[in-house]
Amino acid sequence: MLVQSGAAASLERVITAMAAKEGHVGGRLHADLADHIPSYRAVPRELLDQIWHRHFQRALAVVREGTVPLPDDFEEADVARDRVARGVPLSDGLRAFRRGLSAIRDLFIAEATERGLDPGLIVDRTKCLWELADVASLQIAAVHRQAEVASALFDARRRADFLRGLLYGTLSVAEIHSGAAIYGLDLSRPYRAIRAVPSGNVSPDALERCLESHGRRNGRAALLTVLDEAVAGVIEAKPEIGDPEVTAGLGPPTDLAAVHRSFPAAGRLLEAARAYGLRGIYDLSDLSWRVAVVAEPELAELLIDRYLRPLEAEGGFGALIEESVRGYLERGRHIREVARSAHVHVNTVR
The missing domain is CATH 3.30.70 (Alpha-Beta Plaits)
Known part of the structure; x- marks a missing residue:
């Protein structure tokens, strides 16, 4: 939406008023996340403040310009890696982000309405903030999944390295104790x-x-x-x-x-x-x-020499003895079953 000079000045006043309340709104958001998204209690306040400032400034730029950044313009990889490392699920990360964008959107509408900003401009910039939420959510989800895959691969490699060292005896006592604690093994x-x-x-x-x-x-x-x-x-x-x-x-x-x-x-x-x-x-x-x-192999050869090769000298009779012994072993050493299979008397098998 093309903004006239007078409307642009009014819009800038709205942005200035919003910027003055960044810290206040961020404080309320932090308390809201702690109450409604328990996994975020593991994220330090100073780190949340940094991410909040990044999102807030990006949203102000969208309000000012009326355009939404492309997905590749969102630098969220560091946030995704941190959330994965802290065990924050993707669903919680998206909920937190949308709560933050909702707070910014509500702030914009309140300040714009109070200062009499053109209703058409309010609608346009509100739509831009909705689009920002959609585009950013998709990008956050993508980089979060990439971070999850990278983390899983790293954990798998670390697990394999620990087991390889354990099984081949190359770990120190300290490394064994550390790995046992990580993987739940009782020393x-x-x-x-x-x-x-x-x-x-x-x-x-x-x-x-x-x-x-x-x-x-x-x-x-x-x-x-x-x-x-x-x-x-x-x-x-x-x-x-x-x-x-x-x-x-x-x-x-x-x-x-x-x-x-x-x-x-x-x-x-x-x-x-x-x-x-x-x-x-x-x-x-x-x-x-x-x-x-x-x-x-030498033992196997010795056993063959002792028990099997002498039967070769007996010709067909030796082959019959070998066949009977194999049948005896295969049938669990039940002589009657061997005799029945060979169609001979039990005493013949014996």
Whole structure:
């Protein structure tokens, strides 16, 4: 709207009157936010005053010029990062901003009406302030979400770095204590290292969430992340997750500061379970000698020389013995089932 010189002078007087009340209106707004948006109680007053001054001056410029800045002209990234760091939700940030713009708009209407500003100009500038609220809200939402993503990525990296150092034994005592406090781990309790890979269509990220969720049940603690395309971390007890699409090794329990000794065992158990095509979560008591066979090729070769190669000299009879033994083991050592499958008498199998 084109403003004539007389109207421009009247408009400037309104702006001057508004500027004189910036601090007063800001004080009332601060009290209003504290009463109605609890998350804003964590934001220092001096920081709120700085942001309020920025918004107030921008609104005065809109009232004066009658134009609204483009979205890219709004510098809100620093505010978004601060609110995310303080745990202020986006919805609360938008509510606070709109309360602030509403206070400015009410102030403009009151001062303009009192000074007899042209009604058409009042309507035009009020519409501009509404548009300012819409454009700024969209930009605030965009930068807030960007800040949330950046914060989540940073937290994920920090979490992964802590677990990597913990599992490989590169953290100092102070770093272990600090990380335990951040991630809710109890230094007085024993933990077991776990290393897991999906055995179905589950992604590593989904597997991490599943294992950590089950590991935290009944007051137990767990902390996992995706390391080198596998899920790794520490857990208090073996998770009970029914029929899992996972193969995992669980190391022996140890103090948190010594969990790097449990992690290699978890890796060996995982490799043993994968070598036998097993699904589930396995510790040493579950796999016993299978771990040694997989981890020690020489031992595996010794066992083959002792028990399997002698059967080769027996020809077809040796093959029949091997087949019978395999059937015996596969059927849970039930001789009658082996005999029924082979169509021979039980004593023949024996």
